[in-house]
Amino acid sequence: MKNDIHDLGLVLDSRVRLVVIESWEELRVLEAIATLAIKRSQTWYTWNQVEGLQRLGFGPALDAEGDLSDPEAALEHVRRQREPALYVFCDLHPFMHSSKLVRLLKMIAMEPAEQAPTLLLVSHELALPAELRRLAARIHLSMPSDEQLAAIIREEAARWTERNQGRRVRTDSRTLEQVVRNLRGVTHEEARLLARKLIVDDGAITQEDLPVLNRAKFSLLDMQGVLSFEQDTARFAEVGGLARFKRWLADRQAAFSGADSADVPRGVLLAGVQGSGKSLAARAVAGLWGLPLLRLDFAALYNKYIGETEKNLREALAMADAMAPCVLWIDEIEKGVAEDGSDNGVSRRVQGTLLTWMAERRSRVFLVATANDVMQLPPELIRKGRLDELFFVDLPQAAVREDIFRIHLASRGFAVDRFDLPSLAAASEGFSGAEIEQAVVAAVYSAAARQEDVINEHVLEALNETSPLSVVMAERIQSLRSWARERAVMAD
CATH class of the missing domain: 3.40.50.300 (P-loop containing nucleotide triphosphate hydrolases)
Incomplete structure (x- = not known):
């Protein structure tokens, strides 16, 4: 004040x-x-x-x-x-x-x-x-500092104690630090309202309250779908392959989270074949590093009124800065920044706003952008300094396909040892991770219709009835893979 x-x-x-x-x-x-x-x-x-x-x-x-x-x-x-x-x-x-x-x-x-x-x-x-x-x-008006946010939480805890016969609010220092971090970007009164909601139900602030807090915060801030909080952050154990990308992230985790680190990792671009697991990998970055995941939706960003689209983007990026440290995920980024001569220069202005933020930001926001058609992207977007690395997520090899089958069968409650994973991997040559998952889903439907238990033959039958994208769009996929071979780091 x-x-x-x-x-x-x-x-x-x-x-x-x-x-x-x-x-x-x-x-x-x-x-x-x-x-x-x-x-x-x-x-x-x-x-x-x-x-x-x-x-x-x-x-x-x-x-x-x-x-x-x-x-x-x-x-x-x-x-x-x-x-x-x-x-x-x-x-x-x-x-x-x-x-x-x-x-x-x-x-x-x-x-x-x-x-x-x-x-x-x-x-x-x-x-x-x-x-x-x-x-x-x-x-x-200035936004509340971390110290002021912590004081607001203590004040609301004290009020709850007064109303409940001296019972103390249960929490721990780690959870309290995370709550303070996740309250960044809201006003004093909004922080008080959110803190009160956390405490009033059970007189405790626990790890289970953090997702509830983030959903309430984004509902309160009303970003109109432009920026959303993603609760479902995958574990890397649920992501088949990508061994090189996983090692790259593990090597940089300490530098990103360290308070004294001078060279903070800025972000990556994941390019590759559709359905190859880029979006799942983006979610897994937040899960691996234990950070909030924000998703920027370019489809919701664009507005028919002149200047509103750029304003929406600036507000979304400012919100991401306020939430730092966090992971900002931009899915299919080429749809938002590829130049379009019919939009009165909106895409060019959006591109300029994003590029400026990427180059000048000082906050700990790790950007994960995914692209299906990397050749549509402007070269200034993927240069070093704005992003740390360009990874290409290719169609999975046989060993990775086995892992993907293992993950999707186990996640549906099947005993994996009842399936011949090498034969399934061999039959799914040229399949993406998403296509493998859908083959497992199709096998479940087929077995249920026949009132049978799901076995290896059901999955093989589903694979044989599927034409993967690598066949349907063979020329385009091969062109993309040839482009990436000498220009990007293989994620696997």
């Missing part, structure tokens, strides 16, 4: 007459303004459409005629004042379409007299018309 008051004081000292404060914490904003007004012995007034214009604190009484719940009448009153008072207008954004209202704001902002009021516009979001942007100053 002290920093927010200090920043607001500096803006007022610069004699800017129009100040925009975007925040979800209206009460906290009003508290900061009240503290500053009292400190400076300034009169201050507030306006909203329900209560109209009201004087708060000390100073001359409000002397005005007309309906001051009308925003234009209230602004006309402010424009005529000749005292250095603060006028705080809450939620003026629905009225910004009025040309008269915009003109009144401009006249207040351009007032040259030293004894003139200062207008502060407070809203969760406020886009100023072009004619006002250079006349206004913007202030953003």
Whole structure:
């Protein structure tokens, strides 16, 4: 709060007459303004459409005629004042379409007299018309620090203890640190609400609460599907093959998590054949490193309104920075950054925003991007410095196919030793991991229809009835594999 008051004081000292404060914490904003007004012995007034214009604190009484719940009448009153008072207008954004209202704001902002009021516009979001942007100053409230988040959790725990006959909230230091880390990026009041939800049910903060916390947080932040929290982070034991990629990650885990590491790993691009396990590997990175997994959806990112797509991307990347350390997964990245001459330059601007963030970020966000058609990607995206390495996930070899069969059969409760894995691996030459899984699923359906137990022959039959992508799209797959042979590191 002290920093927010200090920043607001500096803006007022610069004699800017129009100040925009975007925040979800209206009460906290009003508290900061009240503290500053009292400190400076300034009169201050507030306006909203329900209560109209009201004087708060000390100073001359409000002397005005007309309906001051009308925003234009209230602004006309402010424009005529000749005292250095603060006028705080809450939620003026629905009225910004009025040309008269915009003109009144401009006249207040351009007032040259030293004894003139200062207008502060407070809203969760406020886009100023072009004619006002250079006349206004913007202030953003600071987000709570880790120490403040921990203090909020302790305060909510103490309140729970008071209401429950002195019983103490159960937790441990490791879980508490993770909760604090996962609360980054929310406001003070949002952090208090989320902490209260964690505690109120059973008086405990445990590891089982972390997924609930992250789902509640992303629901609260309302990223409109652009950025989502992925709960299902796979274990690498569930990923067949990729031995070289696994070793690469293991070698860099300490450097990423170490507080004193100067060269923090930045990310990887996983290119390869469709269904080869790239998305599963991306999930497994978060599982291996024990980090939250965020998924950026380019399909939800694009908006028909000019500028909204880039804004959505900036907000999503800022959220990822706030969640650090974490893993950010961009699936099928080529669909979002490949240039398209028919989109009025949106894809080019999105590409520029993403490239700038990748090059300049200082947060511990490990980027895992996957691509089916790597040749559509711009070369500046995959250069070293923005990403650490380009891995190619090829069709699995025989030994890896055996592992994949073992994983999918065991996950469905079958005794793996009842199956001839070498024969299944031989029969699935050219199959991707996804196609192998679907063959197992088809065998389960077939056996159930015949009221039989699933055996080796059911799986072989499903394989024989399947035409893998390596056959259907043979030329395209071979071209992709030839491209990667000399340009990428084989993940297996």
